[in-house]
Amino acid sequence: MLAGRSGNGVLGVDMRFRKVGATAAAVLLLLPLAACGDDGGGGDGKTLTYWASNQGPSLDEDRKILQPELDKFTQQTGIKVELEVIGWPDLLNRILAATSSGQGPDVLNIGNTWSASLQATGAFLPFESAELDPLGGPTRFLGPSFAATGAAGQPPTSVPLYGLAYGLFYHKRLFAEAGITSPPKNWTEFVAAGKKLTRGDQWGLAVEGASYTENAHHAFIFGQQHGVDLFDGAGKPQFTSQHLVLAVKQYLDFMATDKIVNPSNAEYSTPTQPIGDFAKGKAAMLLWQSNAVSVLAAAGMKPDEYGVAPIPIADPLPPGGKPVNSHVAGINVSVFKNTDNRAGALELVKFLTSSAEQQILNKAYGSLPVVKDAYSDPAFQTPQIKIFQEVLATTAAPLPQVPEESQFETTVGSAMRDLFAKVASGQPVGEPEVAAALEKAQQEMGTGG
Amino acid sequence: MADRPGATGAARRAGAGWRRPGLAYLLLLPALALELLVHLVPMAVGVWMSFRELTQFFIRNWSAAPWAGLRNYRVALDVDSAIGASLLRSLWITLAYALLVVAGSWLLGFVAALLLQRPMRSRGLLRTLFLVPYALPAYAAVIAWNFLLQRDNGMLNHLLVDNLHLTDDRAFWLLGDRSFVAVVLVSVWRHWPFAFLIIMAGMQNIPTDLYEAAAIDGAGPGQQIRRVTLPMLRPVNLVLVLVLFLWTFNDFTTPFVLFGAATPDQADLISVHIYQSSFVTWNFGLGSAMSVLLLLFLLLLTTGYLLLTARRRRRAV
Numbered sequence: 001m002l003a004g005r006s007g008n009g010v011l012g013v014d015m016r017f018r019k020v021g022a023t024a025a026a027v028l029l030l031l032p033l034a035a036c037g038d039d040g041g042g043g044d045g046k047t048l049t050y051w052a053s054n055q056g057p058s059l060d061e062d063r064k065i066l067q068p069e070l071d072k073f074t075q076q077t078g079i080k081v082e083l084e085v086i087g088w089p090d091l092l093n094r095i096l097a098a099t100s101s102g103q104g105p106d107v108l109n110i111g112n113t114w115s116a117s118l119q120a121t122g123a124f125l126p127f128e129s130a131e132l133d134p135l136g137g138p139t140r141f142l143g144p145s146f147a148a149t150g151a152a153g154q155p156p157t158s159v160p161l162y163g164l165a166y167g168l169f170y171h172k173r174l175f176a177e178a179g180i181t182s183p184p185k186n187w188t189e190f191v192a193a194g195k196k197l198t199r200g201d202q203w204g205l206a207v208e209g210a211s212y213t214e215n216a217h218h219a220f221i222f223g224q225q226h227g228v229d230l231f232d233g234a235g236k237p238q239f240t241s242q243h244l245v246l247a248v249k250q251y252l253d254f255m256a257t258d259k260i261v262n263p264s265n266a267e268y269s270t271p272t273q274p275i276g277d278f279a280k281g282k283a284a285m286l287l288w289q290s291n292a293v294s295v296l297a298a299a300g301m302k303p304d305e306y307g308v309a310p311i312p313i314a315d316p317l318p319p320g321g322k323p324v325n326s327h328v329a330g331i332n333v334s335v336f337k338n339t340d341n342r343a344g345a346l347e348l349v350k351f352l353t354s355s356a357e358q359q360i361l362n363k364a365y366g367s368l369p370v371v372k373d374a375y376s377d378p379a380f381q382t383p384q385i386k387i388f389q390e391v392l393a394t395t396a397a398p399l400p401q402v403p404e405e406s407q408f409e410t411t412v413g414s415a416m417r418d419l420f421a422k423v424a425s426g427q428p429v430g431e432p433e434v435a436a437a438l439e440k441a442q443q444e445m446g447t448g449g
Numbered sequence: 450m451a452d453r454p455g456a457t458g459a460a461r462r463a464g465a466g467w468r469r470p471g472l473a474y475l476l477l478l479p480a481l482a483l484e485l486l487v488h489l490v491p492m493a494v495g496v497w498m499s500f501r502e503l504t505q506f507f508i509r510n511w512s513a514a515p516w517a518g519l520r521n522y523r524v525a526l527d528v529d530s531a532i533g534a535s536l537l538r539s540l541w542i543t544l545a546y547a548l549l550v551v552a553g554s555w556l557l558g559f560v561a562a563l564l565l566q567r568p569m570r571s572r573g574l575l576r577t578l579f580l581v582p583y584a585l586p587a588y589a590a591v592i593a594w595n596f597l598l599q600r601d602n603g604m605l606n607h608l609l610v611d612n613l614h615l616t617d618d619r620a621f622w623l624l625g626d627r628s629f630v631a632v633v634l635v636s637v638w639r640h641w642p643f644a645f646l647i648i649m650a651g652m653q654n655i656p657t658d659l660y661e662a663a664a665i666d667g668a669g670p671g672q673q674i675r676r677v678t679l680p681m682l683r684p685v686n687l688v689l690v691l692v693l694f695l696w697t698f699n700d701f702t703t704p705f706v707l708f709g710a711a712t713p714d715q716a717d718l719i720s721v722h723i724y725q726s727s728f729v730t731w732n733f734g735l736g737s738a739m740s741v742l743l744l745l746f747l748l749l750l751t752t753g754y755l756l757l758t759a760r761r762r763r764r765a766v
Contacts, residue, residue: 089709264601411730422625
């Protein structure tokens with residue numbers, strides 16, 4: 001085919017195809033790059049992406065609660081907001097993925113116990129006085145809640161959004177049937193009541209055994225009563241202390257030796273499972289955060305069918321133990337540093353922490369307003385809310401605000417999840433097993449920081 | 450070859466231009482570039498990450514992560530530590546899982562393909578029905594299994610305990626020892642239709658005169674399967690087994706959706722294990738090192754398998 005090469009027309013065709021080919025190649029090459037260049041945030045630079053944590057009975061319910069409020073925000077400011085509600089099992093991983101890729105939301109919710117851990121990534125906008133003053137300054141927020149916004153001595157990278165505290169929920173009818181007249185005040189009374197309440201299909205207590213966050217919170221609360229410091233002065237984990245072993249074992253023993261928890265609870269990984277059991281009268285007590293109220297309402301339980309009391313405190317306290325029955329729980333709101341609409345993002349934070357929105361949202365979620373001026377609403381003066389307020393103000397302690405905190409939750413919380421599974425499948429779980437699991441959790445920590 | 454005059458000749462010349470190697474490569478370039486971008490670049494990034502101390506302090510700006518040398522590999526391979534020991538344990542569990550799933554899927558697929566070889570009225574319907582698990586979106590299919598296998602509200606225990614009264618003890622299927630059985634069964638259920646599809650296609654390529662000849666020689670159905678079907682399917686099976694093995698070994702969706710965030714110890718498959726150990730401590734360097742080790746292991750295994758089967762094939766020839 002020698003002759004073919006000399007033809008002018010042929011060369012032309014060849015050239016043309018080459019050009020087309022090259023253009024196609026260039027376009028195809030650049031397409032994914034262009035996609036990478038878009039740093040999320042809605043694309044047009046005006047629309048905000050908002051990641052909300054799951055506060056209500058379901059992700060869908062959350063959307064129904066939040067969307068009208070965000071529409072209000074759009075009306076007031078002209079800024080559109082794209083809402084995504086994310087369940088707790090995924091939230092931390094999604095935030096980490098967004099941090100590493102830069103493909104994140106503009107504004108997002110975080111569990112307030114993660115504040116210092118996420119602050120350490122440097123991905124969030126610090127709230128200096130220029131950002132805090134338009135919100136009313138630090139003093140407008142409740143003290144304990146504002147203390148859980150980042151490591152001490154650094155500008156916070158989040159501000160409080162919803163306040164939460166743990167309480168003991170008890171089923172009034174089941175209590176009356178068992179002849180128990182008042183909620184237990186210490187753990188001896190608690191286990192005794194639990195045993196009375198456990199019969200047939202009914203159990204004394206329901207727990208979310210496969211949830212690392214729930215497990216970790218209880219490790220902290222029981223740990224405080226046993227005098228545990230999770231981290232030493234230098235921020236190193238101390239999970240192998242005998243006190244923590246006893247604390248974790250006390251919580252596991254509700255299922256293992258006291259047998260007041262249904263072994264099936266070891267499978268439970270969403271809040272609606274244990275809270276649903278409680279609502280259906282299959283369990284008589286819950287150790288839960290104040291937002292259980294909205295899940296109970298969705299499950300068809302009326303507020304007068306259950307009571308709320310502070311979580312029991314050991315009496316007498318073990319040596320070194322502290323009278324703590326909740327951590328300073330809550331949800332904070334943060335802004336991603338690389339947002340392309342920083343002013344809009346801060347505007348949304350201002351809107352969410354405004355007195356009016358604080359009242360609407362916290363009422364809907366059964367949580368506590370984090371700004372003092374929102375408490376004028378009589379909805380926050382009920383006896384139930386007063387109990388949670390009292391706990392938050394007097395017997396709640398903040399989880400350590402250190403970068404490794406979130407890893408305490410994942411390592412120790414997951415270790416407890418595995419221990420629950422062992423208990424449920426009939427394997428012995430005593431002090432040596434708990435100590436070994438915590439030892440492993442501590443080793444895993446060693447590779448993180 | 451002589452040049453022929455006329456229109457045909459011109460067309461041929463244009464065709465010749467098409468066949469020039471430069472243009473061919475140019476047209477391949479987009480696909481090649483995408484392949485690089487989608488597969489090789491992330492892999493290279495993963496290898497790079499495995500040599501870094503990529504923790505929470507650096508995930509926003511990876512390039513600032515300090516050099517870790519071989520430290521991540523040492524941690525992953527130190528079987529005396531909790532991390533190394535659990536990685537090794539996970540590897541054994543995954544090997545057992547992959548072998549059982551491949552064997553189960555292949556056997557089911559083979560038997561079903563064999564039974565549906567003979568023409569019968571409901572053949573088309575059955576073939577379609579058998580492919581359903583493969584056609585369903587993985588998430589929807591596996592989450593349904595999660596509901597079926599729950600202890601108190603699951604269908605399986607309802608069937609075993611309340612309907613059939615086989616046992617009084619409600620068993621845990623998503624916890625403890627049975628969780629391994631559960632994940633193997635669900636995975637076989639998901640993968641066998643693929644084996645069925647491939648084996649069926651392979652069987653249809655076996656000429657019927659081979660069976661006729663075997664029948665004339667007095668071979669029964671059993672002998673026909675052993676002497677005709679299986680040897681003729683050999684090339685198909687070699688690829689099928691390899692592909693199934695690699696898929697199940699790397700399977701992330703089935704265990705992750707079946708167990709959620711709470712993977713039981715007994716069903717701690719390696720892909721989920723690596724994912725979780727990265728996210729539990731936010732140490733992505735260590736997670737990457739584990740991934741690279743997994744990659745090397747599978748590469749070694751695949752090469753060994755291909756060499757072995759190639760040698761056998763040569764010997765057979």
